[in-house]
Amino acid sequence: MVTWEDERLGVVGPFPVRSSRWHDVGPVAAELETLVGVPVLVLRLVSVEGGADGQGGHVTYHAAALRRPAVRLADSAAVLAEDALRADWATAAGLRSALGWAEAALRSAGRPVTGPVEQVKTWNLSGLYRVPTADGPAWLKTTPPFGACEAEVIGLFGSADATLVPAVLAADSAARRVLLDHVPGEDCWGVPEDSMLTAVERLVGAQAALAAQGAGRAAGTTLPDRTPKVLAGRLRELLAGEAVRGLSAAELAQVERLADQLPAIVDELAGCGLPETVLHGDFHPGNWRSDGHGTVIVDFSDSCLGHPAFDGLRPRAFLSEQRWARVREIWTAAWAERLPGSDPGRALELAEPLMHVGYAVRYQEFLDNIELSERIYHEGDPAAELREAIRSA
Structure with a gap:
């Protein structure tokens, strides 16, 4: 149309x-x-x-x-039809505004646009556009108000490891727009080389450094709080809403029991000795980009405050059992080295139901904040995550 x-x-x-x-x-x-x-x-x-x-x-x-x-x-x-929840970049005026901002920002940065913008992706969570310049492509990304401010999060992780994140060329945090420099290589879906796995240990290093600095909790940050104790309370909220739609009576009873068990799980998880810190929020291989030499992490729109085991567990669903065993080994060794006496392996076990509760919360936020025609992307996802939570518990 x-x-x-x-x-x-x-x-x-x-x-x-x-x-x-x-x-x-x-x-x-x-x-x-x-x-x-x-x-x-x-x-x-x-x-x-x-x-x-x-x-x-x-x-x-x-x-x-x-x-x-x-x-x-x-x-x-x-x-x-009109929809009050329509994303700004899903309107002609909003998209023209974003592209105009990108062109002006690149011109100010000494990288004027040299050709037509190439549209790559658009949906309720982001718009992604490849912008040609004389110094190579730049990437315009637009995200919704309920997403993390990517420029802010990239700045946090970049303060701990500048090579872990893409370079920010310009940002309009209020409008949730960011211009990123091109990252060479490919997204790591199914990539067999172990070189991409450096992302795991380097993320741990950055998260340990940020936790030591208290980063993410300072005044002025906008990161949502999805720490274990907060998620235990959010599960009670999910039980009272549409997130449980589609669960059987038996499944619903299991979720109720899990809600009763979570405070004890939270206490035991805290005893494993890992700090709450800034999370990537969707740390799977599709958000790692590697050229065979170095790996850069992209897509920080789901970032939040939380337990690092949530990021540690995220790759599992996207990897073979053999590759997951290697990732698990790297992740646990990295935390054990930085925090002698901690128990990162046990933390992964305890955190799994909480991680799925966290994704149920996040998916429900998607559904609550996107227009009607785009809900098809996420319908049923909160209930599916709650099923995984009770399975893993």
Whole structure:
């Protein structure tokens, strides 16, 4: 469904695209541009028929043309509804504002834009755009108010290890916009080389340093508190809301029992001797980027204050058992070296149900703060995490 300025032009498609993931809209924009003959940007997902887990099926998007096309588009009676929770970058005006800010910021930084911006991803949690400059690409990322301020978190981790994070070229923290320098290499989905695993030990080093400094708790920081004691209370809140929708009566009873057990688990976890610190919040290999020599961590929008075992456990679901055993070994050895007398291995065991409670809380925050048509990305996720919490407990 294509609009230009305030005018509805019509519909194009259906047509196949290279990526089956709904938020990978770069191929959608590229194909649509070929079909209508003018530059376009995808604003948001409107509806999905079929598909599951964020991919496949027949997806309808709303796209904005940057110039009026010469071709006539097919009529459609479908409605483009307004939604008070719509992300700023999911509107034509909001996206123009973000791109204009990026162009001005890069010009001020001595890296003027040299070509058209390439749209890579858009959904309720972020928009990602590759911006060409004479000194190589920069990346514009837009995030919602309920996400962490990435520039702030990158600054915290960068103060402990500047090579662990991407370079920030400019930031508008109030509008949740950040311009990042390009990080060479590839995201580490399924990468076999052990070189990428340096991210694990280096994250531990940075988190230990930040904990020693009291970073993240200083006045002026905006990080949400998802420490173990706080999460124990948040589980009670989830039990009273829609997060438990879809759980059976038996599962709900198990979650109730887990809520009763959590205070004791929290106390035992504290006894393992690891400090609460700044977390990445989604520390899986897809957010590690490696060129075979060094590894940089990206995507800090889920960062928070919490127990480091939550980040330590996160890679497990994305790795083979053999690779997970290696990651676990690196993580526990790194903490044991920095804190002699601590028990990081036991901390991983105790923290697992709390970690899943934390993700249930986070997914419910997504659902509470995104527009109706985009809830399909996260429906059922809070209940799924609560099932994992009772399984691991």
